[in-house]
Structures are given as structure tokens and as C-alpha cells.
Amino acid sequence: MADSKYEHLFIKEDKLIKQGHFVESIFSSYDNLEPLELHFNYHCMTGPLFMVKEPHAHAAYEILGFIGGNPLDIRDFGGEVELTMGWENEKHIINSTQFVLIPPGLPHCPLNFTKVDKPFIFCVIMTTGKYHTIPIEEPMTSEERAAMEAPPPPA
Numbered sequence: 001m002a003d004s005k006y007e008h009l010f011i012k013e014d015k016l017i018k019q020g021h022f023v024e025s026i027f028s029s030y031d032n033l034e035p036l037e038l039h040f041n042y043h044c045m046t047g048p049l050f051m052v053k054e055p056h057a058h059a060a061y062e063i064l065g066f067i068g069g070n071p072l073d074i075r076d077f078g079g080e081v082e083l084t085m086g087w088e089n090e091k092h093i094i095n096s097t098q099f100v101l102i103p104p105g106l107p108h109c110p111l112n113f114t115k116v117d118k119p120f121i122f123c124v125i126m127t128t129g130k131y132h133t134i135p136i137e138e139p140m141t142s143e144e145r146a147a148m149e150a151p152p153p154p155a
Contacts (some may be wrong), residue, residue, distance in 0.1 A: 024081040039126035042071065045079065046119050055084065057136050060128035062102040065113075066094050067121040077120030083111050087138060107136045 006153050011033070012093040016026045033040070037060075064083070068076040074097055081094040094100070102108050113122075124131075 014101075034129065035068060035077050037047050037122070037127060037129045039128055039129075039131050041124040043122045044119050045113055045116050045122050047112045047113075047116050050110070051113060052109040055089075055107045055109045055136060056133040057105050057131070058102070058108050058126060059104055059129070059134050062127075063109075063125040064100040064102065065123040065125065066096075066098055066100075067122070067123070069119040069121055077114065077117065078120050080115040081111070081113050081122075084109060105134070105137070 011028075016028070017024050018027050019025075023044055023046060025044075026040070026043040028038065031146075037053060061121045066081060068075065069078060070076040076097050079095070083100065084090065084094050085092060085102075085106070087107060092100075
């Protein structure tokens with residue numbers, strides 16, 4: 001269908017599939033979803049991997065999806081993942097199907113896939129077109145926030 005009105009809306013594998021961390025993965029971060037402000041990656045995790053070692057943050061929301069790899073039972077999660085969140089470096093263990101919602105500016109990682117007993121799905125969704133990080137900044141104290149909101153002193 002060379003002259004199809006909607007052909008441009010079908011993004012085929014030659015524009016989606018790239019070599020991922022250790023398997024072929026689906027990546028939308030190469031401008032193939034323009035004009036949407038959306039980033040989507042899909043990985044089938046087949047073995048342990050220390051994927052992201054350094055903490056970072058983003059200017060947009062990020063959703064990390066961990067989904068059991070059995071299409072007939074997506075609750076059948078075959079692994080364990082360690083994810084560190086926040087300025088306090090809270091370590092979380094993921095061992096069931098779940099999404100993690102990361103607000104803009106919140107530091108996260110390391111991300112370590114410590115145990116993979118059977119393949120499972122890891123996906124990343126961001127409300128921005130391209131994947132990028134921002135510098136991590138310490139959160140404001142309540143006093144700092146109040147000072148910013150206070151009216152300036154009279155002249």
C-alpha cells in the first residue's frame with residue numbers, strides 16, 4: 001500500500017527493534033513516535049543484570065513496569081529486582097507484577113535485576129519524547145519553601 005493515507009501511523013520493527021541491554025528490545029526513543037511526547041521501551045529480561053548503577057532524575061514522569069512473562073498468567077513474576085528511590089536511598093525489592101510511578105525530579109536507581117528464574121517483561125514509559133536525565137537536586141526544606149513563598153520585605 002504505497003499510497004495509503006495511514007501508512008505513516010504503522011511503526012514497523014525496522015524502526016522499533018534495537019539491541020537492548022542484552023537482548024533485542026523495542027525502543028521508541030529514536031523519534032519514531034513524533035509528534036507525541038512519549039517514550040516507551042520494552043525489554044524481556046532473561047538473566048540478572050545490573051542495568052543502571054548511578055542515581056538520576058528526569059524532568060517528566062517515568063513509569064517502570066515489571067510484568068510476569070507468561071502471557072497466560074501475567075502475575076507469574078519470575079524474578080527479583082532492587083530499585084533505590086529518593087534522597088534517602090530507600091531500597092525496594094520488586095518480586096511481583098507492578099508499576100513504579102516516579103515523579104519529575106525524584107532521584108532513583110541503582111536498578112539491579114538480581115534474580116531471573118524465568119523471563120519477565122520490563123518496560124519504561126516516560127511522558128517526554130526523548131529519554132534524558134536532569135541533575136539531582138536536594139529537596140527544599142519547609143523553611144526554604146516558606147521563604148520562597150513569603151512576600152518580599154517592605155522597601
